[in-house]
Amino acid sequence: MLKGSCCCGAVQFRLSEPPAMMGTCHCTRCRKIGASTFVFVKRESFSLIEGAAFITTYQPDAPYQYKRCFCSRCGTALGEITSSLASFPIAANCFDDVLSISNQFHEFVKEKPDWYSICDEAQQFLEHPHT
Numbered sequence: 288m289l290k291g292s293c294c295c296g297a298v299q300f301r302l303s304e305p306p307a308m309m310g311t312c313h314c315t316r317c318r319k320i321g322a323s324t325f326v327f328v329k330r331e332s333f334s335l336i337e338g339a340a341f342i343t344t345y346q347p348d349a350p351y352q353y354k355r356c357f358c359s360r361c362g363t364a365l366g367e368i369t370s371s372l373a374s375f376p377i378a379a380n381c382f383d384d385v386l387s388i389s390n391q392f393h394e395f396v397k398e399k400p401d402w403y404s405i406c407d408e409a410q411q412f413l414e415h416p417h418t
């Protein structure tokens with residue numbers, strides 16, 4: 288079991304099984320939100336322990352479609368933890384326990400700022416890996 292929480296501890300969740308994929312998105316949106324490195328978790332492995340009332344959702348304007356969740360008290364980016372999809376991303380930053388995987392790819396590298404250097408061997412994609 289893996290535990291995760293926001294900075295202030297109001298939002299707490301756990302995963303019954305470790306995530307199988309970790310990636311890093313260098314797009315301007317993920318960068319500003321502060322959740323560039325994320326893991327994909329299976330819906331059935333995720334449970335919210337507490338803090339549902341503190342989860343605020345940002346719904347972006349079209350053409351962007353992915354909602355982003357935050358703790359309304361401390362601002363920690365949580366990823367898409369309220370998603371109803373079978374699999375969804377959670378910000379890797381908010382795990383309290385050690386994740387057994389490391390970053391597997393970089394996406395939207397074309398938007399990466401010059402001040403950030405990629406220092407791992409993971410595969411790089413200029414945009415989304417599926418395009």
Ligand SMILES: [Zn+2]
Binds near residue numbers: 294296297358
């Ligand atoms: Zn918080």
Ligand SMILES: [Zn+2]
Binds near residue numbers: 312
């Ligand atoms: Zn992104």
